[in-house]
Amino acid sequence: MSSTATDVVRLLTVKGETLAVAESLTGGLVAAEITSVPGASKVFRGSVTAYATELKHDLLDVDAALLETRGAVDAQVAAQMAAGVRKVLGTDWGIATTGVAGPEPQDWQPVGTVFVAVDGPLAADPGSAGGGKVEALRLNGGRAEIRRESVRSVLALLLEGLAGGQTGNERAQDTERNGGF
Numbered sequence: 001m002s003s004t005a006t007d008v009v010r011l012l013t014v015k016g017e018t019l020a021v022a023e024s025l026t027g028g029l030v031a032a033e034i035t036s037v038p039g040a041s042k043v044f045r046g047s048v049t050a051y052a053t054e055l056k057h058d059l060l061d062v063d064a065a066l067l068e069t070r071g072a073v074d075a076q077v078a079a080q081m082a083a084g085v086r087k088v089l090g091t092d093w094g095i096a097t098t099g100v101a102g103p104e105p106q107d108w109q110p111v112g113t114v115f116v117a118v119d120g121p122l123a124a125d126p127g128s129a130g131g132g133k134v135e136a137l138r139l140n141g142g143r144a145e146i147r148r149e150s151v152r153s154v155l156a157l158l159l160e161g162l163a164g165g166q167t168g169n170e171r172a173q174d175t176e177r178n179g180g181f
Helices: 003-015 029-035 053-060 064-070 075-089 143-163 168-178
Strands: 019-023 044-049 093-099 113-119 132-138
Touching (some): 019 029, 019 075, 029 044, 044 075, 053 075, 064 075, 075 093, 075 113
Parallel strands (some): 019 093
Antiparallel strands (some): 113 132
16 A cells, blocks of 8 residues: 555545546556555545456547547547546546556557546536646556556546645646655
């Protein structure tokens, strides 16, 4: 259990908010990390592991044309996965991972290309990506390392949203002051 997952569960509990997870390359590791925290059942509603590309559309309402033209490893796909799981499972927050853990490239993307996304209550309405954020990652290492770092990164992105809820210049200034997340 990571301290980030513990902090996520603690902040969600304090705020009285809920979380759902959509995973592709991480195959359930994000959900496992969250549920390793005692008390997670108060805030974690569930997850969808949409490993197959068509399931991203069928279960999470990711735009089929987007998947056809861009593939599953794409920033917009990650954003739509987070918004979709938030809507489908009826939560305040949705997070998502999609990417290439290897050993072969996928959807015209090299190994280590990962997108993590958060969709939260800053959005105009549930299922809207208006309150969301996507982060593009270029990760090194083997399959296990890429998947592990993807889990860490999506939880850190969620923690940023939970802790600050800052947007635009406020976030940029805070990032400059703190040297990152």
